[in-house]
Amino acid sequence: MKKALSFLLLALLLSASLFSFVSCSDSESSTKTLYVYNWGEYISDGSEGTLDVNALFEEWYYKEYGVRVEVNYSTFSSNESLYAKLSSGSVSYDVIVPSDYMIERMIDEDMLSPLNYKNIPNIEHIVPEFYGPDAIYDTYDPDNLYSVPYLYGMIDIIYNTSVVPEDDPAIGSWELMWSDRYKGNILQFNNPRDAFGTAQYYLGLDVNSKNHDDWRLALDKLKAQKNVVQGYVMDEIYNKMENGSAAIAAYYAGDYLAMYEENEDLEFFYPSEGTNLYVDAMCIPKSSENKELAERYINFMLSEEAAIANAEYTYYASPHRLVRENEDYIAYMNEIKEDAYQKMYDTSSVTATSYEKLDDEEQILLNNLWEELKSDIDIGIVIYVICFAILGVLIGGGIFLSVRKKIRNRY
Amino acid sequence: MKILSKFYIGIIFLLLYLPILVLIVFSFNEAGSLAHFSGFSLTWYKELFHDEEALSALRNSLFLAVFSSLIATVIGTFGALGLHRMKNRYLKQPILTATNIPMMNPDIVTGVSMMLLFVALASLLGSKSFFGFGTMLVAHTTFNIPYVLLSVMPRFKQLDPSLSEAAQDLGCTPARAFFKVELPQIVPGIISGLMMSFTLSLDDFVISHFVSSPNFQTLPLYIYNQTAHNVKFSMYALSALIVALILVILLIVNFAGSFGQRKKGEVKK
Numbered sequence: 001m002k003k004a005l006s007f008l009l010l011a012l013l014l015s016a017s018l019f020s021f022v023s024c025s026d027s028e029s030s031t032k033t034l035y036v037y038n039w040g041e042y043i044s045d046g047s048e049g050t051l052d053v054n055a056l057f058e059e060w061y062y063k064e065y066g067v068r069v070e071v072n073y074s075t076f077s078s079n080e081s082l083y084a085k086l087s088s089g090s091v092s093y094d095v096i097v098p099s100d101y102m103i104e105r106m107i108d109e110d111m112l113s114p115l116n117y118k119n120i121p122n123i124e125h126i127v128p129e130f131y132g133p134d135a136i137y138d139t140y141d142p143d144n145l146y147s148v149p150y151l152y153g154m155i156d157i158i159y160n161t162s163v164v165p166e167d168d169p170a171i172g173s174w175e176l177m178w179s180d181r182y183k184g185n186i187l188q189f190n191n192p193r194d195a196f197g198t199a200q201y202y203l204g205l206d207v208n209s210k211n212h213d214d215w216r217l218a219l220d221k222l223k224a225q226k227n228v229v230q231g232y233v234m235d236e237i238y239n240k241m242e243n244g245s246a247a248i249a250a251y252y253a254g255d256y257l258a259m260y261e262e263n264e265d266l267e268f269f270y271p272s273e274g275t276n277l278y279v280d281a282m283c284i285p286k287s288s289e290n291k292e293l294a295e296r297y298i299n300f301m302l303s304e305e306a307a308i309a310n311a312e313y314t315y316y317a318s319p320h321r322l323v324r325e326n327e328d329y330i331a332y333m334n335e336i337k338e339d340a341y342q343k344m345y346d347t348s349s350v351t352a353t354s355y356e357k358l359d360d361e362e363q364i365l366l367n368n369l370w371e372e373l374k375s376d377i378d379i380g381i382v383i384y385v386i387c388f389a390i391l392g393v394l395i396g397g398g399i400f401l402s403v404r405k406k407i408r409n410r411y
Numbered sequence: 412m413k414i415l416s417k418f419y420i421g422i423i424f425l426l427l428y429l430p431i432l433v434l435i436v437f438s439f440n441e442a443g444s445l446a447h448f449s450g451f452s453l454t455w456y457k458e459l460f461h462d463e464e465a466l467s468a469l470r471n472s473l474f475l476a477v478f479s480s481l482i483a484t485v486i487g488t489f490g491a492l493g494l495h496r497m498k499n500r501y502l503k504q505p506i507l508t509a510t511n512i513p514m515m516n517p518d519i520v521t522g523v524s525m526m527l528l529f530v531a532l533a534s535l536l537g538s539k540s541f542f543g544f545g546t547m548l549v550a551h552t553t554f555n556i557p558y559v560l561l562s563v564m565p566r567f568k569q570l571d572p573s574l575s576e577a578a579q580d581l582g583c584t585p586a587r588a589f590f591k592v593e594l595p596q597i598v599p600g601i602i603s604g605l606m607m608s609f610t611l612s613l614d615d616f617v618i619s620h621f622v623s624s625p626n627f628q629t630l631p632l633y634i635y636n637q638t639a640h641n642v643k644f645s646m647y648a649l650s651a652l653i654v655a656l657i658l659v660i661l662l663i664v665n666f667a668g669s670f671g672q673r674k675k676g677e678v679k680k
Binding site for chain 2: 045046076089242
């Protein structure tokens with residue numbers, strides 16, 4: 001019996017090592033694998049009756065080129081984690097979808113490979129604001145060498161109409177996030193760039209400023225906001241806004257519609273002082289081994305069918321002309337909320353700017369200021385003292401006990 | 412006093428289980444919202460079983476947990492045996508302490524160092540990166556071994572050395588004496604080590620995050636990466652199922668354990 005057991009364990013061990021061999025040799029068979037790394041929940045994936053874009057690509061590619069392709073799709077949750085993963089060199093991807101400032105950084109560090117736009121003819125559908133010589137929202141890649149815009153969004157202010165009356169004078173301005181009338185009902189971003197952005201736009205400062213005084217001014221504004229703010233949050237915003245435990249929050253425009261579906265009292269506007277526009281764009285990292293395949297994938301994502309499916313699934317705004325002009329898409333958006341399409345795309349009255357990559361100096365300053373904001377009371381020293389005191393007591397007690405034991409044992 | 416102690420235990424249980432209870436209740440919520448409960452439905456469970464990506468992540472997680480815990484248990488048990496038999500006291504204690512270090516070490520340090528090791532190894536061998544199931548298995552087995560040692564070592568200490576000697580006197584080979592006499596007595600320790608490493612491997616996020624590859628995503632990684640937007644409600648359903656599964660396993664283990672003990676007690680009488 002025991003012998004059988006040990007044999008079984010041995011067999012399991014062997015099969016485990018075998019399995020890892022099999023998984024290694026998989027990639028060398030005739031099927032090509034395309035590694036795609038995208039934000040979580042950022043593609044139409046076939047759930048709830050939507051279109052499965054990746055499966056469609058596999059099918060289309062086989063029909064078109066006669067080669068079986070398997071899309072290996074995985075997701076990340078922040079630009080920084082994408083960067084960490086890619087720069088560690090532990091894995092290689094073929095298509096990644098970072099946001100604007102991260103693309104700029106990756107170009108600077110020579111991590112992206114220039115695209116061959118011959119393989120991406122669908123690029124012509126991208127509206128001129130986002131691609132081409134007249135583009136204004138492509139500061140991260142001004143020569144359009146490395147990236148193809150996927151989806152974009154703007155930061156808006158979401159408010160609950162059952163708390164904030166429609167005739168409130170602050171509606172339409174960042175002022176709403178600073179008004180004491182709604183003390184304890186306001187949510188602020190829990191990441192330094194976006195939080196400082198709200199104050200900078202409100203004050204009319206440059207969000208990419210190199211002047212340290214500008215950042216200090218923004219900090220003062222945020223400090224002044226601190227006693228009306230309920231908390232600094234990111235994802236918790238969904239639940240807080242949906243169940244009405246907070247009434248005002250700045251967040252990304254696409255996510256507003258997801259919240260509206262749960263709570264019809266919610267309304268949003270783009271602040272008139274200006275706001276942030278961010279673009280998530282498809283790129284190919286230098287380490288990619290299937291560049292041509294990756295370019296065809298990017299091209300496929302720009303096909304009308306795939307682009308519409310993704311825009312409908314995520315609710316984010318599309319820089320794709322055929323999507324914007326598609327009747328079904330407009331109807332779909334307006335079914336969720338009657339003026340959703342118009343409010344989302346008609347942004348002519350709003351001045352939007354993008355975050356650019358900060359220099360090291362400004363980045364450090366920003367982090368320090370953020371620390372200063374979050375920890376107004378200086379408890380730093382006290383914490384250390386308490387920790388050391390506890391540690392000292394523990395060590396001293398331990399030594400005392402062991403010495404006492406030794407002394408007792410002597411007799 | 413009695414009321415106070417009941418009250419205390421009630422509060423402790425509430426704190427422990429309320430979050431899980433909320434999760435389970437809302438996994439049945441038709442609306443897919445935490446704001447209001449619109450009605451009982453199994454929509455999210457249905458949705459879950461159509462979610463190919465989540466299911467494959469779950470499969471990977473279970474597969475990895477089973478294999479890494481089994482391998483760690485084998486290595487850990489034999490390691491404990493070796494340490495137990497070790498005569499040199501000045502070597503034994505430092506080794507025991509050294510095996511505890513990975514347990515006290517923050518996960519993030521283990522994760523980063525594992526990743527660096529694999530990257531360095533890949534460049535040393537001149538091969539391309541081999542991250543995937545293999546690296547995950549190595550990493551998980553490594554952090555599981557100390558826990559197995561921790562639960563098996565005390566069992567060895569409780570063993571009466573004369574039993575094994577008696578068995579050998581009566582003609583057992585040392586190996587046979589180990590399997591026939593010592594192993595049955597340390598089985599409870601082995602099983603608790605196995606269970607502990609299984610659950611640790613199943614819910615590990617930090618270390619997996621560093622050594623995983625797109626080929627091999629485990630469930631914690633999959634769920635975490637969704638948090639950039641809104642976590643899907645089918646994940647609530649999945650978590651509820653996992654809680655149910657763990658409950659069943661625990662019940663089985665407990666009943667099996669108490670059953671065996673009662674039998675032993677009867678024999679003694």
